[in-house]
Amino acid sequence: MAFLEELQMEGVASHFARIPMFPFFDLTHYMLSLMYLRHEEGICNVSRKSPITCWICSMLSCFGGAMLAAFMLGEPVIKPFESNINIVLATIVWYMVFYFPKDLFFKFCSLLPAKLIIVAGKEIARVRKIAVGVAHAHHVYHHGYIVMVAVGLAKGAGSGLIATIEQLLRGVWKPETNELLDMPFATKATLLGAVLFTMQKTGYVPISKELLILIITTLLVTIKVTLTIMHSHGSPLAPVESALCR
Amino acid sequence: MAFLEELQMEGVASHFARIPMFPFFDLTHYMLSLMYLRHEEGICNVSRKSPITCWICSMLSCFGGAMLAAFMLGEPVIKPFESNINIVLATIVWYMVFYFPKDLFFKFCSLLPAKLIIVAGKEIARVRKIAVGVAHAHHVYHHGYIVMVAVGLAKGAGSGLIATIEQLLRGVWKPETNELLDMPFATKATLLGAVLFTMQKTGYVPISKELLILIITTLLVTIKVTLTIMHSHGSPLAPVESALCR
Amino acid sequence: MAFLEELQMEGVASHFARIPMFPFFDLTHYMLSLMYLRHEEGICNVSRKSPITCWICSMLSCFGGAMLAAFMLGEPVIKPFESNINIVLATIVWYMVFYFPKDLFFKFCSLLPAKLIIVAGKEIARVRKIAVGVAHAHHVYHHGYIVMVAVGLAKGAGSGLIATIEQLLRGVWKPETNELLDMPFATKATLLGAVLFTMQKTGYVPISKELLILIITTLLVTIKVTLTIMHSHGSPLAPVESALCR
Numbered sequence: 001m002a003f004l005e006e007l008q009m010e011g012v013a014s015h016f017a018r019i020p021m022f023p024f025f026d027l028t029h030y031m032l033s034l035m036y037l038r039h040e041e042g043i044c045n046v047s048r049k050s051p052i053t054c055w056i057c058s059m060l061s062c063f064g065g066a067m068l069a070a071f072m073l074g075e076p077v078i079k080p081f082e083s084n085i086n087i088v089l090a091t092i093v094w095y096m097v098f099y100f101p102k103d104l105f106f107k108f109c110s111l112l113p114a115k116l117i118i119v120a121g122k123e124i125a126r127v128r129k130i131a132v133g134v135a136h137a138h139h140v141y142h143h144g145y146i147v148m149v150a151v152g153l154a155k156g157a158g159s160g161l162i163a164t165i166e167q168l169l170r171g172v173w174k175p176e177t178n179e180l181l182d183m184p185f186a187t188k189a190t191l192l193g194a195v196l197f198t199m200q201k202t203g204y205v206p207i208s209k210e211l212l213i214l215i216i217t218t219l220l221v222t223i224k225v226t227l228t229i230m231h232s233h234g235s236p237l238a239p240v241e242s243a244l245c246r
Numbered sequence: 247m248a249f250l251e252e253l254q255m256e257g258v259a260s261h262f263a264r265i266p267m268f269p270f271f272d273l274t275h276y277m278l279s280l281m282y283l284r285h286e287e288g289i290c291n292v293s294r295k296s297p298i299t300c301w302i303c304s305m306l307s308c309f310g311g312a313m314l315a316a317f318m319l320g321e322p323v324i325k326p327f328e329s330n331i332n333i334v335l336a337t338i339v340w341y342m343v344f345y346f347p348k349d350l351f352f353k354f355c356s357l358l359p360a361k362l363i364i365v366a367g368k369e370i371a372r373v374r375k376i377a378v379g380v381a382h383a384h385h386v387y388h389h390g391y392i393v394m395v396a397v398g399l400a401k402g403a404g405s406g407l408i409a410t411i412e413q414l415l416r417g418v419w420k421p422e423t424n425e426l427l428d429m430p431f432a433t434k435a436t437l438l439g440a441v442l443f444t445m446q447k448t449g450y451v452p453i454s455k456e457l458l459i460l461i462i463t464t465l466l467v468t469i470k471v472t473l474t475i476m477h478s479h480g481s482p483l484a485p486v487e488s489a490l491c492r
Numbered sequence: 493m494a495f496l497e498e499l500q501m502e503g504v505a506s507h508f509a510r511i512p513m514f515p516f517f518d519l520t521h522y523m524l525s526l527m528y529l530r531h532e533e534g535i536c537n538v539s540r541k542s543p544i545t546c547w548i549c550s551m552l553s554c555f556g557g558a559m560l561a562a563f564m565l566g567e568p569v570i571k572p573f574e575s576n577i578n579i580v581l582a583t584i585v586w587y588m589v590f591y592f593p594k595d596l597f598f599k600f601c602s603l604l605p606a607k608l609i610i611v612a613g614k615e616i617a618r619v620r621k622i623a624v625g626v627a628h629a630h631h632v633y634h635h636g637y638i639v640m641v642a643v644g645l646a647k648g649a650g651s652g653l654i655a656t657i658e659q660l661l662r663g664v665w666k667p668e669t670n671e672l673l674d675m676p677f678a679t680k681a682t683l684l685g686a687v688l689f690t691m692q693k694t695g696y697v698p699i700s701k702e703l704l705i706l707i708i709t710t711l712l713v714t715i716k717v718t719l720t721i722m723h724s725h726g727s728p729l730a731p732v733e734s735a736l737c738r
Binding site for chain 1 (some may be wrong): 391394396
């Protein structure tokens, strides 16, 4: 009975893992990244004064994770820009977020129902990216556990990690904090996810990659959607941490 | 008649494109880069206190474009330093600019006639570098339009783009501005040139690469020489921009 | 007679060069790097508040040289993390330095006799790293003299050179100085060593690499141990420099 159940779960997971990221999930990733960027201080000024800088910062927000992972692995950092169709999609989102008449696009996306869909889509894309990053690093360094975790983390939460550089490009410098020093929940979850995928890849977690993707995605989407509904910036990991770090 | 004329232009362009950059045009590039560096606040102090740092900053000014392009394409950033003869040439210029008795070299180069020749030579070298950068990126990513523009821009105006890092090496930190945020005319022209070479490479501009080099070089040299004679830091693109960005 | 003597010296040098770095000399390198990091302002606070950041900064201190050299040569910057056994060793040292009960480990290592052994071991490891770096760069660029010196310097003194980045990760920003601008003795000695190894590699120093390693190691260990005994932060090169730079 349990066997049958698992079989079905495996089937669901395998189907789920085969859903292509492009265009819908990539789109939600670009939308959420750029909506976060829109909330940054001074960015609207930059978008008026220097659209090129605004565009470059936007692309760093959208493709920063892939660039950071490429940098770590000694690949061309500019590789994500090879895919014209993704660049065009991100550019359209950039244009809509920053230059739509009366800002209607941004206002519409900020409405709760729209935002919930975007948040959910982004988390689905994130988990897949972590898995891809870990698999890619595993391909290069078969026994480099730290490398796998680092590349998975970079792929999944890279835009936040390189935010200091993105800010510098538009003339803002905030050295006193960064996402490593003060990890938001999403980065912590990405780190945990990268650890789990690395353990799966090296045989310490006895389930299939597809099932792990499904489990982590379900968890992450549930938590992030709940947090968004509650307008909360708190972290569900806080109780665990305070217990550990007493 | 028009055909014959074009044939001759093609011949001129083809001859022009075959003029080697080394040593004369490379020399003018090093001279102008280091003369700009000499104008920086505090650099003379550094040149006395720490000649090694001054030399490293000078090399970044001279080879920053090639290093940035190499970084983007995942090649060794230190590759430009492989060419000993170019390093020796740049080092001689560095020595003359910073340590010549009574500063006669710097004063001589700053005289208008000398400066005009240097400026003209530098722009000729710049256009060739943009073309080389675009061609190199095209070789790696056949359809990566953005990659081609970015590498062309890096090759042609990279020293300015990494000025923030060069300043940091000598203990100066100016995060509030950079050449992306506040593009000088030369950087804008390089960007336009990179776009044109990319369009040529991908078949959207129906003239030969050699002819395009000739046309852009003629335009750039004329404009920069005129600006230098007029002691102007204004940009000939300003009217177009203000019309576009009203 | 002199010939026989040299033969024996060559034998000693060849034996010495074959001593493996792992685990003892790597251990002393990690210990000294992390003891320096422990002396940094605010790091104890970080070690309590964000152990992950503290660990990452520690790894940058231990493997920064290898990462910088990899970056220069276009190799994966994350390559040093492939070696799990070295990571485990460095992590154990990190744990002992930052979290040992009553800080006994750090206090014990700071005692003069222990510190002398650690300092000596670290310098032995440093010289070997310079030689490895120069040889690696020579392998890639046969005639790139500057490349060889730069990679040797990076391998031997890289942690200091990227200290600005390491500080930034933990929210500290000190742009007004760095180890290039204000070289400590160890960095200067590393630079000299890299120049000597480059000259040996390209045939300008007519002794074997093993002998050169032995000579430089003897000199460096002697000087650093003496400086440590005298609690001196002065540089034995200061008289030479003041004579040269009058």
